[in-house]
Amino acid sequence: MAKKTEATVEEKLRALYDLQLIDSRIDEIANVRGELPLEVEDLEDEVEGLKTRLDKLGVELENLTQEIANKKNAIEDSKALIKKYSDQQKNVRNNREFNSLTKEMEFQELEIQLSEKHIREYKAQIEQKKEVIAQTKERLKERDNHLKHKKGELDAILAETEKEENMLKDKSLEYQELIDERLVKAYKRIRGSVKNGLAVVAIERGASGGSFFTIPPQVQMEIASRKKIITDEHSGRILVDPNLADEEKVKMDELFGSL
Numbered sequence: 001m002a003k004k005t006e007a008t009v010e011e012k013l014r015a016l017y018d019l020q021l022i023d024s025r026i027d028e029i030a031n032v033r034g035e036l037p038l039e040v041e042d043l044e045d046e047v048e049g050l051k052t053r054l055d056k057l058g059v060e061l062e063n064l065t066q067e068i069a070n071k072k073n074a075i076e077d078s079k080a081l082i083k084k085y086s087d088q089q090k091n092v093r094n095n096r097e098f099n100s101l102t103k104e105m106e107f108q109e110l111e112i113q114l115s116e117k118h119i120r121e122y123k124a125q126i127e128q129k130k131e132v133i134a135q136t137k138e139r140l141k142e143r144d145n146h147l148k149h150k151k152g153e154l155d156a157i158l159a160e161t162e163k164e165e166n167m168l169k170d171k172s173l174e175y176q177e178l179i180d181e182r183l184v185k186a187y188k189r190i191r192g193s194v195k196n197g198l199a200v201v202a203i204e205r206g207a208s209g210g211s212f213f214t215i216p217p218q219v220q221m222e223i224a225s226r227k228k229i230i231t232d233e234h235s236g237r238i239l240v241d242p243n244l245a246d247e248e249k250v251k252m253d254e255l256f257g258s259l
Helices: 009-033 036-089 095-176 181-193 217-225 242-258
Strands: 200-204 238-240
Touching: 009 095, 009 181, 009 200, 009 238, 009 242, 036 095, 095 242, 181 238, 200 242
Parallel strands: 200 238
Antiparallel strands: none
16 A cells, blocks of 8 residues: 555545554454463463472482482491491400590491481471472473463464454554554554543544543534544544544455455
8 A cells, every 4th residue: 555645634534543443453353362362471481380390399309319328328337437446446455445436436326316317307308399299290280281271272363363463463554654653643642541442433422432522513513524633622532423434444344354
């Protein structure tokens, strides 16, 4: 669509209303998707978080297993020392040396007891972590299945609407080229600040579309003359007359049907 120069006010109003119809159609498609994209994103984050937690629990499990192995080695070392001190006691020359070796043996016995206590604690922690791992895996499986289901829903909707949406977005850009940059900026500003993204509305039963505020007859006549851009003093929306709106709706319905 070639860019127009010196467009009349009526041509600008028609292009603005066409642009609104196109953008509203894009909004409808986005509404069909609803919260699904955010749901999928949240589920992806949750699944990733559960996987990270499982990795961390796995590392903690390995560390505990290693600690048990270390304590078992320490027990063997203590037993070896006890045997060594016991053998040395057979060759001592006085009671002082004998008592000193006895104390060393007692200390190693205490070390063995402490290591055995730690082993029991580590084993209890391992059982607890295994339980948490099992629960986390179950949760991960459930969330992963839910994610696949939601992704399937989203993919189906996208497959149905993506082509039309992309073509509509291209059309939106084409129609923006027909309108002064200043008007396009005003349209986008209004669209972003009003309900339902409706920046251009037709007069309905003497009031601005979607509003209960009556438009004075003189202003309605000015709007119908299509000689200048008129906005609703209450909502700020750009106003067009019903006949123009009906004509453009027919034209745009044909366009939507061809996409």
